[in-house]
Amino acid sequence: xxxxxxxxxxxxxxxxxxxxLGVFILARLTGxxxxxxxxxxxxxxxxxxFSAEHGFDQPILVQLWDYLGxxxxxxxxxxxxxxxxxxEMVLEAFPATLQLAAVTxxxxxVGAVLIGSLAAYRPNSLADRTSSxxxxxxxxxxxxxxxxxxxxxxxxxxxxxPTSGVTGGPEVWVxxxxxxxxxxxxxxxxxxxxxxxxxxxxPYVKVARGKGASEKRVVFGHALRNATMPVLTVAGxxxxxLVNGAVVVETIFGWPGIGKLMIDSILQRDxxxxxxxxxLTAVTIFLLNILIDVCYxxxxxxxxQAVPA
Amino acid sequence: MTATLERPDGTVxxxxxxxxxxxxxxKDKMAAVAAVVLGLVLLTALAGPLLLGDAATRQDLDxxxxxxxxxxxxxxxxxxxxxxRSVLARLVEAAGTTLSVAMPAVLFSLVVGSAxxxxxxxxxxxxxxxxxxxxxxxxxxxxxxxxxxxxxxFTPSVANIVFILxxxxxxxxLRTARAEAAELKSRLFVDAARTFGTASWPTIYRxxxxxxxxxxxxxxxxxxxxxxxxxxxLSFLGIGIQPxxxxxxxxxxxxxxxxxxxxxxAVLPGVAIVLTTVSATILAAWVRLATDPAQRWRLTLPxxxxxxxxxxxxxxx
Numbered sequence: 001x002x003x004x005x006x007x008x009x010x011x012x013x014x015x016x017x018x019x020x021l022g023v024f025i026l027a028r029l030t031g032x033x034x035x036x037x038x039x040x041x042x043x044x045x046x047x048x049x050f051s052a053e054h055g056f057d058q059p060i061l062v063q064l065w066d067y068l069g070x071x072x073x074x075x076x077x078x079x080x081x082x083x084x085x086x087x088e089m090v091l092e093a094f095p096a097t098l099q100l101a102a103v104t105x106x107x108x109x110v111g112a113v114l115i116g117s118l119a120a121y122r123p124n125s126l127a128d129r130t131s132s133x134x135x136x137x138x139x140x141x142x143x144x145x146x147x148x149x150x151x152x153x154x155x156x157x158x159x160x161x162p163t164s165g166v167t168g169g170p171e172v173w174v175x176x177x178x179x180x181x182x183x184x185x186x187x188x189x190x191x192x193x194x195x196x197x198x199x200x201x202x203p204y205v206k207v208a209r210g211k212g213a214s215e216k217r218v219v220f221g222h223a224l225r226n227a228t229m230p231v232l233t234v235a236g237x238x239x240x241x242l243v244n245g246a247v248v249v250e251t252i253f254g255w256p257g258i259g260k261l262m263i264d265s266i267l268q269r270d271x272x273x274x275x276x277x278x279x280l281t282a283v284t285i286f287l288l289n290i291l292i293d294v295c296y297x298x299x300x301x302x303x304x305q306a307v308p309a
Numbered sequence: 310m311t312a313t314l315e316r317p318d319g320t321v322x323x324x325x326x327x328x329x330x331x332x333x334x335x336k337d338k339m340a341a342v343a344a345v346v347l348g349l350v351l352l353t354a355l356a357g358p359l360l361l362g363d364a365a366t367r368q369d370l371d372x373x374x375x376x377x378x379x380x381x382x383x384x385x386x387x388x389x390x391x392x393x394r395s396v397l398a399r400l401v402e403a404a405g406t407t408l409s410v411a412m413p414a415v416l417f418s419l420v421v422g423s424a425x426x427x428x429x430x431x432x433x434x435x436x437x438x439x440x441x442x443x444x445x446x447x448x449x450x451x452x453x454x455x456x457x458x459x460x461x462x463f464t465p466s467v468a469n470i471v472f473i474l475x476x477x478x479x480x481x482x483l484r485t486a487r488a489e490a491a492e493l494k495s496r497l498f499v500d501a502a503r504t505f506g507t508a509s510w511p512t513i514y515r516x517x518x519x520x521x522x523x524x525x526x527x528x529x530x531x532x533x534x535x536x537x538x539x540x541x542x543l544s545f546l547g548i549g550i551q552p553x554x555x556x557x558x559x560x561x562x563x564x565x566x567x568x569x570x571x572x573x574x575a576v577l578p579g580v581a582i583v584l585t586t587v588s589a590t591i592l593a594a595w596v597r598l599a600t601d602p603a604q605r606w607r608l609t610l611p612x613x614x615x616x617x618x619x620x621x622x623x624x625x626x
Contacts, residue, residue, distance in 0.1 A: 247457075248453075248542055285449060
């Protein structure tokens with residue numbers, strides 16, 4: 001188990017490093033932020049002083065070396081916009097996104113397991129065909145459009161839900177979560193259905209039935225346990241993809257999360273904040289991958305034994 | 310050298326061909342409707358601009374924010390935007406833009422991803438490892454953010470959007486193609502080809518590609534959705550298609566500020582996106598069945614019986 005984990009940690013750390021380096025270099029290629037932060041009338045000396053103060057006049061490799069040196073000391077620099085430490089801004093925004101993502105994935109997984117199992121129990125029944133069509137549609141609706149329709153119907157026409165902001169009761173959560181939920185939910189229902197159809201026709205299900213296990217136990221105890229692996233893989237990928245949705249949802253609903261922070265800092269060339277946000281996202285995804293691997297190993301003895309080379 | 314069977318009476322039976330694909334499509338109503346919708350979108354994108362001329366860019370401030378009605382000819386059918394431009398004409402124009410981003414991106418990632426994937430899977434070893442690691446790196450980061458950063462650096466032109474969307478989707482084909490090739494490379498007919506001295510690329514092209522193709526095509530059909538949605542999200546965020554060009558995502562973004570006064574500007578492009586992507590998803594599900602020799606028979610049954618035979622006999626047995 002520890003060998004397995006150690007290997008997985010090493011191979012998951014490579015993408016982490018590449019992504020952080022890549023974003024550092026790409027962000028530098030967007031140009032010197034001097035033009036954005038100093039007035040047009042700034043003299044050449046003022047520009048040079050600004051560049052020197054933030055290190056933008058150094059070669060990119062020197063900047064990278066300095067940056068890595070600072071990161072090791074947990075110093076992520078300061079925002080060009082507000083002068084606040086970047087780490088502070090990112091850590092303030094992070095919980096908002098994390099809460100959204102956690103609630104969304106919880107609802108998506110529980111709901112998809114119930115509906116997907118129901119659909120798979122009688123393949124091609126009316127319930128199966130309805131849920132297949134609805135889940136395909138859900139997975140293909142553009143999230144930004146769904147959000148706007150939500151605002152139009154529930155915010156503008158009916159006036160029962162707030163259209164932006166985080167202050168207020170639980171109703172502020174409804175539209176953002178519904179928007180984030182729709183795609184992962186649609187995809188997961190299809191995955192659960194697919195792997196449950198396969199699991200329910202497997203020999204061990206016949207054995208369980210033959211031994212007189214109750215239908216509930218056959219479906220949720222025997223079949224579902226074995227159908228979990230593909231669901232877990234896809235759920236992991238969808239959680240990574242949830243950051244995409246978070247960018248859109250947070251922009252539309254003015255949700256002060258990390259997606260909005262990243263978009264804003266790209267548009268304003270606020271490198272320190274962008275890098276801190278990307279680093280935190282990458283670390284979170286890294287931890288998530290490790291967590292999924294642990295779940296694999298706990299669920300399936302074969303994974304524990306066969307350590308990939 | 311084709312394998313034929315000689316019947317006792319001396320006549321030669323033709324090898325049994327699988328049913329024609331359009332006959333299979335006709336049996337599945339949902340898939341047929343989806344194919345027709347996609348065909349119409351394609352036709353609109355190709356022929357629409359020729360029929361409507363410059364209606365998509367013609368401004369008429371007197372006709373600003375006119376709701377959908379039958380009173381103003383075909384261009385007024387779906388209403389007008391703030392500058393009095395016909396929403397219908399702009400939808401048609403945007404269909405072209407959207408497809409001209411999505412189709413090259415899907416084709417590019419399909420070709421490049423499959424080629425690298427089959428090469429990696431066929432050879433195995435270090436080449437396989439490197440290819441898979443690179444795919445992991447690309448997949449382990451939210452594609453939209455990567456696209457935002459890259460498009461901000463290299464200006465959001467159509468070519469750049471196609472390139473970055475294709476790059477983000479290459480790993481999907483790479484993984485699928487690698488898995489297929491790794492499984493096929495030890496099969497007898499591939500061994501035979503290798504024994505006769507066929508070089509690696511001809512082997513991949515003639516013996517592995519034909520078998521991996523149906524799976525790859527299914528992935529591509531499904532991916533078409535994803536690429537379309539990505540493009541419209543980027544355009545919506547303001548880093549995709551730029552005005553004066555028009556795409557469905559951009560139209561939703563432009564209509565957002567008129568949500569209370571002119572709902573049709575934001576609603577209709579979204580409906581167009583949903584129709585196209587849902588059709589592509591349904592068609593992908595059909596392609597998956599129709600190209601799988603072990604599953605194809607299901608499509609020849611009436612809908613009410615489909616899927617029951619194998620599954621229920623085993624479940625209730």
